[in-house]
Amino acid sequence: MIVTCPKCKAPTQLDHAEIPENGTDRICDACKSRFWLYKESFGGRALKKSGDIFCAGCGEELDRSIACPSCGKLYPAFVFAQATKAAPKRTVHVRSTYYIRRRPTRKPIPKKTIAPKKPTQILSIFNKYTISAALLVVLITAGVVVYSKMKAVKKYSENYTKVLYGIKAGTDICLKPFEKVASSSGSSYSPYDPTPSLSSSEQSRLNIIKAKVDTSMKKMENPPEKFVTAKEKLNNLYGVYAKIHAFALQPSGTMQKDVDAAEKMKIEFKISSQELKSALPKQLSVELENARAKYRNLRDF
Known part of the structure; x- marks a missing residue:
């Protein structure tokens, strides 16, 4: 499981x-500050209201649905990180004694005699309510489908910019x-000297970023039609990134x-980035502009 320092x-x-x-x-490797990890039930x-949450069963990131998108567990318990230690929960004691309040008896109200409706009138009312109920079901179903598609597009846009950031x-x-x-x-350097290798902390950070990017890419295998x-352009850019990542961890020559x-x-990465930006639909372009204000690395992307 990969969590971010609050x-x-x-990433850790x-x-x-x-x-x-x-x-x-835990102690953050980057800023050396302490943060706390807690496990809560689905009801919590x-x-x-904010921050990333992860499935307590499989460790993958959760969205706002009632099931884990990775392992499929309903109402999963979740794990989250916060910068401060949570206050201890108070134990509530319930009294064991109780009493039953007896209600005063009421006199029965005499029922009015209502003449039975004619069969044709009953059938007409039944047909009217049946048609209304059917129309209501159709409208609700259509609304749910539209809302689900809009929610999926929004989630995909957010994941897209997160992958670009990584x-x-x-x-x-x-x-x-x-x-x-x-x-x-x-x-300062001789052209024939061996290339200095990355430190262990830098290699660890690169591997953590790569693992998080790979996890997000798997969630985006079935994009919306638009x-x-x-x-496809993101796949091309990811291929260049994977090649650079492998090269940085193990240089090949002098x-x-x-x-x-x-x-x-x-240069290859820059060309692939330009092709990606030129192919973005309007919604992804807007999401990328919003991400530039949030992620410093994307400001020169």
Whole structure:
């Protein structure tokens, strides 16, 4: 399970099975601040207004439906992270004594005698209510279908921009060492020196970002009809990102050779990004503009 720090939003890999019922705490690898992880039943979701929540059964991210989109469990318990420790729950004691309040007896009200309706009149009323009920069912069904489609499109748009953010952030981290070498003076590095490898913390961060991007890509395998072309362009961009990711973790040659290869992949990533942006429908373009204000890495995308 991958959760984000409530303070710095850095991703952290955790095992959801290790979280006890009364919660636990973790130290963020990025900002070194402490945050707490808690497990709640499905009924507690009404009080959870913000932040990511994850299925306590499989560890995948939950949406606002009554079932887990990954394992399909109904009314799943969920896990969430928060920056402060939760206050202990109070125990409510219920009194064991009770009494029965007896109501005063009422006199029966005499019923009025109503003449029975004619069979034709009863049939006419029955047909009228049957038609009205059928029309109501049709309208409700159509409304539910339209609402479900709108909700699916909105969710897909949000996942699309999240994947773009992960791809852009991961690519920037991968190419940063090679850009640093390329911009330095000639006396600092020799073209025939081996390329410096990434630190263990940088490699761990890249792998966490890649795992989160892969998880989101699996959720987007069946796009809405109007997003099919945009999904194809996203697949192309993801392919370039995966190649850059593998190259950064294990450079293949000398420093000058790897710097040249990194520059070519950077150009390839830029071209694929331009093709993706030109193929975005209006709704995804608006969602991308909103994401630029939220994610700093997307401002130069």
